[in-house]
Amino acid sequence: MKKRIMAFLLAGVMLLALAACTQPAEIEEDETMASFDLWVDDDGAEIDPEVTKGEDGTLTYKLRTKSYSHWYINEEGGYDYLSETKIKTGDDWYYYDIDFSTADTAFIVMDPWCDWADDYLNEYFGAVTEKTTLPLMQAAAESGHKVIILTNDPANFKYNTKITPGLQELVDAGKAELLYHSDWPQDKFLAKLDEEGITKLIYTGYASNMCVITRDLGISKMIGKGKQLFFVPECSAAMEHADTWETQEVHKATTFIIGQVQAKLIDFEDIYNVLKK
Numbered sequence: 001m002k003k004r005i006m007a008f009l010l011a012g013v014m015l016l017a018l019a020a021c022t023q024p025a026e027i028e029e030d031e032t033m034a035s036f037d038l039w040v041d042d043d044g045a046e047i048d049p050e051v052t053k054g055e056d057g058t059l060t061y062k063l064r065t066k067s068y069s070h071w072y073i074n075e076e077g078g079y080d081y082l083s084e085t086k087i088k089t090g091d092d093w094y095y096y097d098i099d100f101s102t103a104d105t106a107f108i109v110m111d112p113w114c115d116w117a118d119d120y121l122n123e124y125f126g127a128v129t130e131k132t133t134l135p136l137m138q139a140a141a142e143s144g145h146k147v148i149i150l151t152n153d154p155a156n157f158k159y160n161t162k163i164t165p166g167l168q169e170l171v172d173a174g175k176a177e178l179l180y181h182s183d184w185p186q187d188k189f190l191a192k193l194d195e196e197g198i199t200k201l202i203y204t205g206y207a208s209n210m211c212v213i214t215r216d217l218g219i220s221k222m223i224g225k226g227k228q229l230f231f232v233p234e235c236s237a238a239m240e241h242a243d244t245w246e247t248q249e250v251h252k253a254t255t256f257i258i259g260q261v262q263a264k265l266i267d268f269e270d271i272y273n274v275l276k277k
Contacts, residue, residue, distance in 0.1 A: 102144035110205030139275035141175035204235035234268035
């Protein structure tokens, strides 16, 4: 009997130990794990975004952009070295005052569809377009900026081709250019930009973690092609997980990655307020 009781006790202890091993460990709060807001430039000193207009009608203005770096970036925009083989670390947001003009800067709207195969996506992304993307593109077009809207050719796709009505109105009015992905391989697109004097591309559109970065004309593929790349997070959104559509955790993470190595970030209010002057 004693042996049988001991066996039961031992089995119970083993089950408890196994259960403890399968429980997720609680993460203790740590100051180094503090959350941050990608949308606010808390540490960036404000600049005067004075807008000037040339005799030819060209608008020029300066904006503060930002990117995140593990390495310390000095005032000259380079790295400080601790030794020949070590770079000084300084995890932080770094700020860059960039000159833009209607002559050298184009806005890209990636796949702003209103005919997704999922009604929820039409509503979700459409709300972002109406709130930020469309007003910014209207202001950009009125200021004289080139606005390029990219989508699929309806001759080749049954859905994911139609752009939102407000953006379509810009196209119909000749204030924005609609291009089909299949018609514009990267080399042809770059040649077009060179011919038009475009050296800076400001990206918006959907989804940030998919088409915006992975398309042939998207941010990741355009790195190292001789263009300065920028991204407006508020004019975009990601394909989220089932439980992150409200918090936008995937979009925030994607924005952080873009801001690290792919493109400098521009605050929506900063650029919209400048273009509406």
